[in-house]
Amino acid sequence: MSDEVAISVTVNGQVEHVRVEPRLLLVHLLRDELGLTGSHVGCDTSNCGACTVQLDGQSCKSCTVLAVQADGSEVKTIEGMGTEDDLHPLQEGFWAKHGLQCGYCTPGMIMAAADLLERTPNPTEEEIRHGLEGNLCRCTGYHNIVKAVQHAATAMQSAEVSA
């Protein structure tokens, strides 16, 4: 299209130069242009949080941001958190505590939880529940998601102590 805009975004440490329609949502840039399909779309009213990524270190619903707004920014998605051989403590926590069933909400949940733990490294159950209020899960009833985040918080704290 003629009115495309050139932007550059650093995604999971990789600089990406792309031309996008001004109205392209960040989530579609990630999914359709860059092939990072770990961020999901679950609603059209920014309620579900399945699309949550980190934009310049802060969690954000990537369905509410235009790709052009991310020009010059750093984006981190679930694909940048860890691999199956080197899991992020949150990924490990979700696995160990059965914090997922269908897995559709999980990437967004993990990204939102990462932000929560950044701000509140040792959250109470109440803080976790309120911190994840913007992310819907239909499968787990959240019980094991809370446990997963607690598991990760403990792991990250003890890693810090031993570091």
Add this chain to the structure above:
Amino acid sequence: MTLMDDRTSGNHVGRSLRRKEDPRLITGQATYVDDINITGLLHAAIVRSPEAHAKILSIDASAAMARDDVHAVYTGEDMADLLAPLPMAWAPDGVEVHNPEHWPLARGEVKHVGDPVAIVLGTDRYAVIDAAEDVLVEYEPLPVVTDIEQALEPGHALVHEQFGTNEVHKWSLGGGDMEAGFAAADVIIERRVVNHRVSGAPIEPRGVLADYKAGAITVHTSTQVPHFVRLFMGLMLGISEERVRIIAPEVGGGFGAKLQVTGEEMLCAWASRKTRKPVKWIETRSEHMATCHHGRDQIATVRLGAKRDGTLTAMHADIVADMGAYLMLLTPTIPSLGAFVMGGVYKIPAITTDITGVFTNKCATDAIRGAGRPEATHMVEVCMDQLADELGMDRLELRRKNFIPKEAFPYETALGIVYDSGDYHAALDLLMEKLDLPALEREKEELAAKGIRRGIGFSTYTEICGLAPSRVTGPAGFGLQTGLWESAIVRVTVTGAVTVYTGTSPHGQGHETTMAQVVADKLGVDPQNVEIMHGDTGTGAMGLGTYGSRTTAVGTESVARASDKVVEKAKAIVAHALEAAPEDIELRDGKFSVQGSPDKGMTLAEVSGMAHVRPELLPEGMAPGLDETSFYDPNNFVFPFGAHACVVDVEEDTGKVKVVRYVAIDDCGPAINPTIIDGQVHGGIAQAIGQALYEHVMYDEDGQLVTGTFVDYALPTAAELPSFETDRTETPSPVNSLGVKGIGEAGTIAASPAVLNAVVDALRPLGVTYLNMPLSSESVWNAITEGSRA
């Protein structure tokens, strides 16, 4: 990377193995439908009716067609070559069911908001959405039917003129002498019990990617039932079934919403054949709320009779059920599924359920998690509390007095249904141990002083699941036009790796893990080396899909039986190699050997190696390979059960209900993986709490959908739910060799009456004796205000 923390050899069943499916899901590498793209694909957007009931006067697609990136627009008229309308699978003997033709795109009239009218295809995801808005449809509005009780009045406007009535069907299930039962009662209560309309709302909406090439079609669809979709797609499109391949890739939750053969699946397949290009449609959440089938929506008049001492004598449920505008795959059967367990866990000598299905100008209802059984359980358990109140009897004493005792199993109810096994007292005893009711009661007064009303509610339930057995559910019985068996293939490769094919189609339940646990124990291998393949009609086993809590009780049993056959063949091979009798061969610590001489033996890999590489060493006449199939149709349903308690605090000033504790004891037979069972229970309870307190699909009297997004349709968030306290009793089922029962729906079936009973318990001191769901702040506050006025 280890699969579990505490693995010892053998005996994987019963352990909380970490899920095998999780590594791909937690790293963002899983492949859902919308993650798949095929070169040259066209995106689809669907033009949907804004009217609840109208004639289509004209459709003008010229402006849409003129847009950049738009490839084609099709309407119902273009699809005249379909060989059959969308299916409805129920044809019970002796029951007349009014079933209007239902096409993927409306023909002539639209019947509810969201009814599809046209499909726009184009090369850009955004462009087709714009173009869909440019398709001009002229409608002539027709009278709208929304209220199921009024809809049955003579002279009322009709959804489908041709039937002369809004009644879909009448169906009854009864047993015992109703007249004598009610005549023997000293007390009869009657309540109007509402199970309002809800949405399944999986977080992944539906999605389809259809690719027609050279006479064959491959369709990726977010479904629970790939084999059903294949069968009907072949019939509707006139493609022989072997050339239709349906793949359910990673599926982001179902909850019954994806137990369907949908118009959108047919539409994409048809459009792909028409354009000779791959066609992809991804549902928006707004579309999902308006057009993916809803659940519940029943109004029941329930009568329950008892002697003064609490002995139940008869129960009658008269249910009017909103079917919506069309009958989809199972629409009219759903209330009937509840009728099978009407009466719940109690000895009741006479029980009858009468069902009237009604058309309205709303989206169709169909199976949503529990499908009829949550509604029935709600009726039974809410009325048990109402009866206890009427009798001035303790509600738990009333329950215990009427429980079917454990010695009575297998127990034939008044309806002729045989409950397989149960120990209801044990479940309730364990619940009470965990709950500490006296302490909760003591806190009541303290809280009341602060304007908070504490309530405790109970639900003791059983449910009917493991859907099968064909002789009961099928054409000669209940009337589904299919058998409900399962099949499995267990294939051992030359290196001893095991691939299992199942006809079920799990979508979050963890069967890749639990089935692997069962197979690992059967074959003496590591579950990590057992791969479970599902959800693809092109590879492996036939089956009927995942719903009705049937995948473990029917699907896994079938996997177990195929594994047994593999073991049998392996033993024959080993016996031949060691010059022993097959019956003397045992499998121990991963080795097949002669009993008493464990050092001479063969592993499964060695046996399989021989069966594939050196077939000449096999017993005379034995075919090579180690690959067995099993079909399994059980002889009965299975009946999980349990006892749940909900503790709520209600703010007197605002009517706000907070669930402060939820304790659940469930029994699904021997646990294959306790952590996975707990997870199913958690999610099930959350969904029922959602229905009881927050979720409500609402239409206004013009048939406009009021709750069209997640803004208005409120799924519970983490902040609204407590942590759940769960435990189990384990009463094996005699129906299958594993002793297992289903657990996917139990939480949802049990929980809504526990919540409602808790809220009524909280409000009794304020004069409120009964109210219906949803227990929104507003309705609770109104009840408080009226109650204290009364």
